Amino acid sequence: MTLNPMDRFIDGIEFAAAAFIGIVAVDIFVSVLLRYLFSASIPDSYDFGRLLLGILIFWGIAATSYRGGHITVDLVWAAAGPRGKRAIDVFATLVLLFVVTVQTAMLFDKVRTTRADHVLTYDLHLPTWPFFAVAWAGDVSAVILIAVRTYRLIFHPEKLAPDPIAKALE
Template sequence: MSLATWVNRHYSEKGPAKWLVFLLEVVAASVLFLLMLTTCVDVAGRYLFNSPVPGATELTRLGLALMVFAAMPVITYRGGHIVVDLLDNVLGEKVLKVLGLLSALVISSSMYFLAVRIFELGERSIRRGVVTEFLGLPSGYITEYIAIMSWLTAACMITLGVYRVLFTPDK
């Protein structure tokens, strides 16, 4: 079975979003596997051989950032966030749609402007040559990655919000 056939069978997203979701999930899963491997080797090295992996804590921090921000746009696009619907039975469908659109606009614009600031901080870190504490890895690139994933999350949020308001039928 080809990769395209497998992706088409297992992903319900349409068009290029299907491949973007697949790619981001591959990144998140690969980083999670590497985090697990690093932790196992570090613990085994520490307790069995009295020699931990140098920089394992720093690698774990960087890996968590990579994994979380790779998964964030996917979760947002699929609408996987926690939603409190205490007032859904009280409010009408039109009011709920307006509130849904308003929340999508607020969340996506917040993510966008937050990403702008994060990207500026990443650029400044790169210009100044800021590196991580133990391994000496440039930290600005991870910061810019976080900003890019936040922009992608903002785009997913506004797309999802508008789609749900305009194209979801009333109950």
């Protein structure tokens, strides 16, 4: 199956989110291993951990927002007919798009002020703003993917239909 450029972009964002999960897991594993086996620690381990976790959260928002894998309440949706379900989906996605867009603007302000204030890590005195910038890029990706999801919900809902094989495995 040939993927169009947007589907490759979506897959790339999901891969990036998965890579950040791996980076956070390796950071935690190595930190614990060094601490308990060698009584040593990675300089700025705490700072790296919290900054990487922030990155992971924002890239995770991007990955789950497009697929609709976030927490939902389906009580009203389950009782609605097909047109009602689609209307609820479009409305909910538009609200999500608005909220994440505002969040992205606020996070950009945080990147800007963190850079202007020269906030550094404790041990190595590395600037923290690049971590915030990578998190912001994840939030920008979320806005793009939510906009694509909204477009597809309205004009091409068949492109969002779950894969029958994946559905059978649930």
